[in-house]
Amino acid sequence: MAASETALRVLGGRHPDAPQQKDLDKCVHCGLCLNACPTYRELGVEMDSPRGRIYQMVQVATGAAPMDEGYLEHMALCLGCRACETACPSGVEYGKLIEAARTEIQARVKKPFPWQQIEDFAFGTLLVTPWMLRFIGFKMWLYQKSGLEGLVRSSGLLKLLGPLGKIEHLTPEAQLPTFFSSYGKVFFAQGPRKYRVAMLGGCIANVFFARLHEATVRVLQKNGCEVVVPAAQVCCGALHAHAGRREEARALARQNVDALLATNFDAIISNTGGCGATLKEYHEILEHDAAYHDKAKLFVAKLKDVNEFLASIDLNMNMGRIDRRITYQDSCHLCHGQKVKAAPRKLLKSIPGLDFVEMPASDVCCGSAGIYNVIENEMAEQILSSKMKNANSVFPEQIASSNPGCMIQLAAGCKLHGNEKLKANPVPVMHVVELLDEAYRNSAKA
Ligand code: SF4
Ligand code: SF4
Secondary structure (H helix, E strand, C coil), X not given: CCHHHCCCCCCCCCCCCCCXXXXXXXXXXXXXXXXXXXXXXXXXXXXXXXXXXXXXXXXXXXXXXXXXXXXXXXXXXXXXXXXXXXXXXXXXXXXXXXXXXXXXXXXXXXXXXXXXXXXXXXXXXXXXXXXXXXXHHHHXXXXXXXXXXXXXXXXXXXXXXXXXXXXXXXXXXXXXXCHHHHCCCEECCCCCCXXXXXXXXXXXXXXXXXXXXXXXXXXXXXXXXEEECCCXXXXXXXXXXXXXXXXXXXXXXXXXXXXXXXXXXXXXXXCCHHHHHHHCCHHHHCCCCCCCHHHHHHHHHHEEEHHHHHHHCCCCCCCCCCCCEEEECCXXXXXXXXXXXXXXXXXXXXXXXXXXXXXXXXXXCCCCCCCHHHHCHHXXXXXXXXXXXXXXXXXXXXXXXXXXXXXXXXXXXXXXXXXXXXXXXXXXXXXXXXXHHHHHHHHHHC
């Protein structure tokens, strides 16, 4: 829902998690971040640039401007991609600032009925209740596999749904069995065990990216890992933190710290750039929690994105060929949030036959940004169209990524704006570990 549709109900007072003056003061207004910002590149509007948004946060923090509709709209239109952080020479932690601004907005502004209730249910109940996610996954699987989805799509009914109809094509395929069925299991290393690692499943990825998770487990096994999928793990809280629901993110962080630190793993693995960035910030999320801050630091020290982990070990090179021209789209939260940029490229280049080609502006957001493509669909589509022009310019047959949200957005982009080869490819987008998994399977066939 656009911020302009929200009814302002100011509850008064500054929130303890609101943007802090010391963090805002780091911005020296140089403007070096402007061209890195996708919304500024699309709109050319200062108030939709990082510098402009920080200026507005300062105005609200000092009481010089109210938290009005304009402020809400400019904060909502930010992707939270953190490209401005990479571009900034003054060390402005923009990701921290936008999450703080949204936390204050969440606390002070209630959305009109029924939007607030839907949001509260989605974040407070659905994302954190595995049986509900499994139930919805099963219903969606039935809807998709029965042919009903195809009928609805061809009937023109979607046009009657207005804005909801426009985002229907972003619905991913539900996958059964979900990865929740692997919770509590141990997958033994192939060959001598070199590492014992924990694998994180997340929330909706367990339903819509179950096969990706399984491929991740297989690739880790091939690389001497015993993979444990702890049963007590919960949703990482990234979507909550991005949406300004900080207390819920804190509660989830505490549960994951308890669930994963109980056993002394060599590494805790995430295959999702967006989740990983938040998981690596648990010590900041729990900064003022005396009982958990030190434990959160230990957790963060073990947390590794799967690309980062595999690129740091002696990679199993017993791979078959993949004769395909592939480009890579950076996950914003992997490259700007976690600063992991070289590792996925190193892994792709290690696959025999794979023709890796770099697209221009690969580190500019594709418009996915968590659930941004659902909530701010128009801007997300505009950004996606620019992204696909860059991807097409290097004539790939497939796009690799390291984040499920980007994979959904890019797959939609390939269908709408892809070159002939991308449009003809039934799987135009794959995760880096899925490509490694394919290469290992090809080696077995050879
Ligand atoms: S996070 Fe992304 S969209 Fe938001 S201001 Fe920074 S560069 Fe722009
Ligand atoms: S966020 Fe950084 S790069 Fe952007 S205007 Fe401020 S100091 Fe300059």
